[in-house]
Amino acid sequence: MIQFIHVYKAYSPGYYVLMDLNLHIRKGEFVFLIGPSGVGKTTFLKLIYREELPTKGEILVSGFNVRVLPNHRLPLLRRKIGIVFQDFKLLPYLSVFDNIALVLQILGYPYTYIKQRVCELSEQLDLKEKLKTKVSNLSTGEKQRVAIARALAHQPPLLLADEPTSNLDAKRSIQTIDLFKELNKLGSTVIVATHNRDLANFVPSARMLEIGKGKIKAKIS
């Protein structure tokens, strides 16, 4: 599913966030990417969905060579990925419903299906009463749940979640991880980046990737 081959990433010349990274994540794996703040977790995820290009090395995602992928084919890659962004990246003027629906509209689903799917997600994430509310009027935790719902909406083969529970209470954090597990059971690959080691305890079968000082140490737990 995902392969990093001698990947280097530097935002400014000489200062490497990631150095000589080699790793292979298989289809259907549940992965926790764990490391302290500022170590490069978000950068790692950005390389996968090509918001950032590697300074050196090759990245293969779901059969795409990300570094040489032409711009017009980039949407094809991104449609296979559901992303919970660390900063949510919601459209503040739109309602909760429209935000979640957007990704399904991009994929061209019919409206009746979109309505049904958004209702389903809003129940799972406790957003039912907020569907008509503008996102700019939500609390931070609610925004995060909208972001989670949007990432899950099209049941992507690959889910990238960047600190998805940073603003959620314990109960809702567990609910969220459960939703991820459900998606994983359907065969999707899930990568959760977090500094919260405890989160991993809820997924006993998960693979732990520790990231620190530009290197990722794989550890089978």
Add this chain to the structure above:
Amino acid sequence: MLSFWWKKVWQNIIHTLWSQIACFLPTTLALSTFGLFILIGINFNLYLKHWQRKIPIIAFFQNEPLTEKARTTLITKSEIAQIDYISSQDAFQRLKTWLKGKELLLEGLDKNPLLPSLEIYLKPAFYKLDFINHLVQELKGLPGVAEVVYPSYLFFLVTTGWRFLKLVFLLIGVFLSLATVFIIANLIRLHLQKRREEIKIMRLLGASEGFIQVPFYIEGLWQGVICTGASILLLKGFFTWINEQTKTLQIPFTIEFFDLYQILLFIGFGLLLGLIGSFLGLKK
């Protein structure tokens, strides 16, 4: 799907109301001016056509048999729409009607001094200066021709003058169209700038460029239609007012407005300008 795009367009309009208005005013002004020039052209053309039918080339002949003979040769010419044969008797009759009430003036004449003539009307397509000059030369060469008269300045106006005016109008039209496209393109570019964050997010979610651009195209088309619509209303009001003025002042003169077909054409043209504007605005 469509409802999604309409929603986006509606949001675009609401969130950018001031720039919409800032775009609407100059665009409508440009399109109204453009429409005004077309209408002036249409009316001028009608006016000329009207007069063309009334301006003959007149050839006077020394006697009536020769006039008759010339008529039979000329009638075969396909460029000529109509030839009126005016005998000296007819001409005298005409003179009498013109001088109605002052017949005394004619009393000293013991015989009809007027010459018979042919009044030649051309088909509209042959109102060209070189053709007219050529015909006049030919008429002068016919046996028995005494004189050929034609109001050359009027022919000049009808031919070269009109052609020149059309060129000027065309240039003005092109200029105003470019201005419209430029204004709409700038509006789109401005909104693109404003929604940069949003577009970035849509791209991250896998939206194609087409999907992102559709609302902007709709917006450009919308601007095109709204502004042409407003221009048409504005011009209609103006023309109605002028026609009322000429009526109350009893000037025997009315100006024509666009017919339905021309209105649709004008709106279609506005749509096209909006589309080109969006296209240019979206180009990087």
